[in-house]
Amino acid sequence: MRLRPVAEPDLPLFVRWLNDHEVRYWLSMADGPGLTLESEREWFDEMRADPATVAWCIETEDGLPIGNLGLHAIDEAHGRATLGIFIGEKAYWGRGYGTEAIRQVLSYGFREMDLRRIALGTDEDNARGIRCYEKCGFVREGLLRAHRLRGGEPVNAVAMAVLREEWERGALGDHDGR
Amino acid sequence: MMAAEAVLEAATVRLRPLARRDVPLLLRWTNDPGVRHWLHRSESPPATLELAQARVEEMRRDPRTLAWCIEAGGRPIGDVRLLEIDTTHGRAELGIAIGEKDSWDRGYGTDAIRRVLRFAFQELGLRRVWLITDADNARGIRCYQKCGFVQEGFLRGHRLRYGRPLDMLAMGVLREEWEAQPSR
Numbered sequence A: 001m002r003l004r005p006v007a008e009p010d011l012p013l014f015v016r017w018l019n020d021h022e023v024r025y026w027l028s029m030a031d032g033p034g035l036t037l038e039s040e041r042e043w044f045d046e047m048r049a050d051p052a053t054v055a056w057c058i059e060t061e062d063g064l065p066i067g068n069l070g071l072h073a074i075d076e077a078h079g080r081a082t083l084g085i086f087i088g089e090k091a092y093w094g095r096g097y098g099t100e101a102i103r104q105v106l107s108y109g110f111r112e113m114d115l116r117r118i119a120l121g122t123d124e125d126n127a128r129g130i131r132c133y134e135k136c137g138f139v140r141e142g143l144l145r146a147h148r149l150r151g152g153e154p155v156n157a158v159a160m161a162v163l164r165e166e167w168e169r170g171a172l173g174d175h176d177g178r
Numbered sequence B: 001m002m003a004a005e006a007v008l009e010a011a012t013v014r015l016r017p018l019a020r021r022d023v024p025l026l027l028r029w030t031n032d033p034g035v036r037h038w039l040h041r042s043e044s045p046p047a048t049l050e051l052a053q054a055r056v057e058e059m060r061r062d063p064r065t066l067a068w069c070i071e072a073g074g075r076p077i078g079d080v081r082l083l084e085i086d087t088t089h090g091r092a093e094l095g096i097a098i099g100e101k102d103s104w105d106r107g108y109g110t111d112a113i114r115r116v117l118r119f120a121f122q123e124l125g126l127r128r129v130w131l132i133t134d135a136d137n138a139r140g141i142r143c144y145q146k147c148g149f150v151q152e153g154f155l156r157g158h159r160l161r162y163g164r165p166l167d168m169l170a171m172g173v174l175r176e177e178w179e180a181q182p183s184r
Helices: A010-020 A038-049 A096-111 A126-136 A164-173 B018-032 B049-061 B108-123 B137-145 B175-179
Strands: A001-003 A053-060 A065-075 A080-087 A117-123 A139-150 A153-163 B014-019 B066-072 B075-086 B091-098 B129-134 B148-161 B165-176
Touching: A001 A096, A010 A038, A010 A065, A053 A096, A065 A096, A080 A126, A080 A139, A096 A117, A096 A126, A096 A139, A096 A164, A117 A139, A117 B091, A117 B148, A139 B129, A139 B165, A153 A164, A153 B148, A164 B129, B014 B108, B018 B049, B018 B075, B049 B066, B091 B108, B108 B129, B108 B137, B108 B175, B129 B137, B129 B148, B137 B165, B165 B175
Parallel strands: A080 A117, B091 B129
Antiparallel strands: A001 A053, A053 A065, A065 A080, A117 A153, A139 A153, A139 B148, B014 B066, B066 B075, B075 B091, B129 B165, B148 B165
16 A cells, blocks of 8 residues: 555546545535536645645555545644545455555654644544544544534534554554554 | 624624724734633744734635624624634534633623624524633633533643643534523
8 A cells, every 4th residue: 555645637536436425425525515527626726735734645555546545734833633534446445445544644744744643533423434543543532513414414523633652652562564 | 605794792792893903903912921821823923913914814705704803892802703614514613712801701701602602503504613722721611611512522732832732622512502591
């Protein structure tokens, strides 16, 4: 697996992934309008102009793009950022790519970007996602009630975060290539 | 976007849209060490007139932000904002600062927040308003609780204050809870 910066030629792929109802289901855009190449290009231009956002494309060892991972709301003054991820190719769900990608980005965020804290929010019933985040060292910090709508229904969001010192303990404590 | 720029009257305060003429005041408030202590901005260099101006312009341009100046007895004493207004998910974040310290502990903040909640739930049709605040901000937390917010999360080291990590609380209030409040 490797991470590389998102590039313009990826956009049609992102549109396909994000218009897939099973992929979309867990994302905050689930209740928004469908994506078009134009709306995705707009997102891309904004993202590139925004110094508080970095986004990577997740590729398999064979160079096949399978998903997207980003750090948002990067706040240098307070040393923190928010993580967002999805695997768009469903054939690659449940195979550890997300976990590996997140571990790489945590290492980058804590070592290279000098962040102190990386947080995320996810649907309370996203058991697969939460298990993956916990494996990466995230711990639950709260439950934001009815934080978003999914199919028109309020869904609670779990707030999770990992601190640099926790991550360092984990990174030194095992040798799984983190 | 929606019903922007409304003047909101409450029992002890009046909320009017934040305007360009408020910039010097905002600057004085946010650079007051006693006020700044509780602000995210405590880690940034003191604001300049240009910075404060740019911030107000940006808020006024951003369709996801509504900001009011809080006036008590005709005198501006602070500001209150709805941020990240998300009409798809029906939620927004609340931010408030009473910049005039002689107006602290008089219930003005509580009054202002209650009025903004009424606007958010009734006029904007939001389902949820939430906020984050320093975990040691006992006065603020008490005020938010009075307004119906309940603690939902404990964000470890969410910000720095004078270079040291500081825990913050996430608090939220849902429309149906707000509707059930006798004192809303």
